Amino acid sequence: MEALGLYNYWLVIALMMTGFYIVITSPNLVKKIIGLNIFQASVFILYISMGKVAGGSAPILADQVTLYSNPLPHVLILTAIVVGVATTAMGLSLVVRIYAAYGSMEEDDIEVMDRSETDG
Amino acid sequence: MMLLTAHLPILQVILPLIAAPLCVLLRGPRLAWGLSVLASWGCFAIAIALLRQVLAEGSVSYALGGWAAPWGIEYRVDVVNAFVLLIVSGISSVVLSGARAGIEAEVAKDRIELLYTCWLLCLAGFLGIAVTGDTFNVFVFLEISAISSYALIALSGRRRALIASFRYLIMGTVGATFIVIGVGLLYMVTGTLNMADIGARLPAVAESRTVAAAFAFLTVGIGLKMALFPLHLWLPNAYTYAPAPVTAFFAGTATKVAVYLLLRFTFTIFGADYAFATVAMEWILLPLAVLGIFSASLVAIFQLDVKRLLAWSSIAQIGYMVLGISLVSVTGLTASTLHLFNHALIKSALFMTMACVFYRIGSTQLADFAGLGRRMPWTMAAFVVGGLSLIGIPLTVGFVSKWYLILALLERGWWPLSVFVVLSSLLAVMYVWRVVEMAYLQPATSNAKPCEAPASILIPTWALVLANLYFGIDSSLTVGIAQRAAESLLGVSS
Numbered sequence: 001m002e003a004l005g006l007y008n009y010w011l012v013i014a015l016m017m018t019g020f021y022i023v024i025t026s027p028n029l030v031k032k033i034i035g036l037n038i039f040q041a042s043v044f045i046l047y048i049s050m051g052k053v054a055g056g057s058a059p060i061l062a063d064q065v066t067l068y069s070n071p072l073p074h075v076l077i078l079t080a081i082v083v084g085v086a087t088t089a090m091g092l093s094l095v096v097r098i099y100a101a102y103g104s105m106e107e108d109d110i111e112v113m114d115r116s117e118t119d120g
Numbered sequence: 121m122m123l124l125t126a127h128l129p130i131l132q133v134i135l136p137l138i139a140a141p142l143c144v145l146l147r148g149p150r151l152a153w154g155l156s157v158l159a160s161w162g163c164f165a166i167a168i169a170l171l172r173q174v175l176a177e178g179s180v181s182y183a184l185g186g187w188a189a190p191w192g193i194e195y196r197v198d199v200v201n202a203f204v205l206l207i208v209s210g211i212s213s214v215v216l217s218g219a220r221a222g223i224e225a226e227v228a229k230d231r232i233e234l235l236y237t238c239w240l241l242c243l244a245g246f247l248g249i250a251v252t253g254d255t256f257n258v259f260v261f262l263e264i265s266a267i268s269s270y271a272l273i274a275l276s277g278r279r280r281a282l283i284a285s286f287r288y289l290i291m292g293t294v295g296a297t298f299i300v301i302g303v304g305l306l307y308m309v310t311g312t313l314n315m316a317d318i319g320a321r322l323p324a325v326a327e328s329r330t331v332a333a334a335f336a337f338l339t340v341g342i343g344l345k346m347a348l349f350p351l352h353l354w355l356p357n358a359y360t361y362a363p364a365p366v367t368a369f370f371a372g373t374a375t376k377v378a379v380y381l382l383l384r385f386t387f388t389i390f391g392a393d394y395a396f397a398t399v400a401m402e403w404i405l406l407p408l409a410v411l412g413i414f415s416a417s418l419v420a421i422f423q424l425d426v427k428r429l430l431a432w433s434s435i436a437q438i439g440y441m442v443l444g445i446s447l448v449s450v451t452g453l454t455a456s457t458l459h460l461f462n463h464a465l466i467k468s469a470l471f472m473t474m475a476c477v478f479y480r481i482g483s484t485q486l487a488d489f490a491g492l493g494r495r496m497p498w499t500m501a502a503f504v505v506g507g508l509s510l511i512g513i514p515l516t517v518g519f520v521s522k523w524y525l526i527l528a529l530l531e532r533g534w535w536p537l538s539v540f541v542v543l544s545s546l547l548a549v550m551y552v553w554r555v556v557e558m559a560y561l562q563p564a565t566s567n568a569k570p571c572e573a574p575a576s577i578l579i580p581t582w583a584l585v586l587a588n589l590y591f592g593i594d595s596s597l598t599v600g601i602a603q604r605a606a607e608s609l610l611g612v613s614s
Contacts, residue, residue, distance in 0.1 A: 023290060036294070039294070039297060043297055043300055050308050076256055087263065087267060090270055091289050091293075094286045094289065095286070101282060114280060
């Protein structure tokens, strides 16, 4: 049952595919951003899982602690979370502007409006 | 002075990073422009100094904050990235110098200093990607440049730019996330993020499927960023609807940095043996390159907007670079690295002429080019020279690139492909000719007066055009550097 023991990684794959599927299929721009966030969250869990050492404690310097989890992936993912927040903010502000300009945030509607416009 | 030269690699990134917020504080479009031009030329000067240092003394390693290499972040400059730094900062400086009028015409007045802020952040990101020797740092700089480039595209004020920017955001973020996944998987098997260190430890674990997955994620992620066919769909709209000077900047830098990343990851980290002997990457890259060149050139012929036409041509040109990479030979990589430089010159010059045209005509639709040859003689002359260079006529840089690419193909004995490269140039003749024919042979609409672009845009445009000719006639400098870069990537010494 080794495959089940790696359940975090199965979770990562499930989340990754869910997020990716939403990004690709949803015509709603906000839902696309949500999908993107789920997709990124799966990567956060991937990194956090790989840093975990079975039975290891938090990396604190103390006499009774001898086995640590690897803190580096956790720190890396803090950076990635910040980047993710910035991307989400940028994406949502674009959606606000798009909604103001088109009156819709459904990709199909916007495409129809773009096509009916004569200027390139 | 000694103190400063030791810190050149980090100064390269710090300079635009500090100048960017200052642009916001200055609260004046002219002042912000002046500052960003200064910062950009400063980076260019640093890049020249670094390249000279690297050519004379070999690669430079810089430990960020004094933390020694595999633990701290290392900035490592060899011939390859010194050349890329030179291209990026050089194109940014020249284009930015000529960008003021075009940007003031295209961008809302209260947003102009913000545009320069984003420009500098984007530049800092590109330079950071090129200079760093740490794989996670690559991701951070990638996102710095990407997020600011989404803003740059959206700032053009047209509503289609918003959609183009949003699509780029989705594709770009997916690409960057793929790259983080790849970096994470590499960290799992090697326990390090330092490029040279990963490169040293990978052969021992090369059999593992984790490494193969990392390789796949990284290649697809970088492919998205460099608009490798068929991952190119974000590019045409992003280039078409961005403000014209911004497009000129992107065309010479964004995809070039991604091509550099592909080179770095494939050759320095995975190594040519792994990428091409174990995974047989050339059989993925080669067909994609050929399909990309052919289909994108064909699509370019039928475009009604000249900016979009040039954007499609950019996708085809990425194909030439990838074709050179897929040959895995010194000549092939020389051709690719050379084309990185040459294509940056060609496309930035061509998109600068689009900035001239848009400034005067307010459109880049092909139909509006009628009679423009007489109305804007200098601009259209620049377009013609740039177009000839794009096709690859002798005495231009485009010819030098294609010459080396064909040499590399013949070296492998793949003459049908070299015939293909020559024939694909004919497709370039067709799309360039459509613009030239419209500008010179079609009569202008009534009451059209001469309306040459102002010298502030024309001079940088012509500087790029003349560079096209200069490096086309005297190619010894660029070919020499590109060759050394190729040798260092393949790990062979001359």
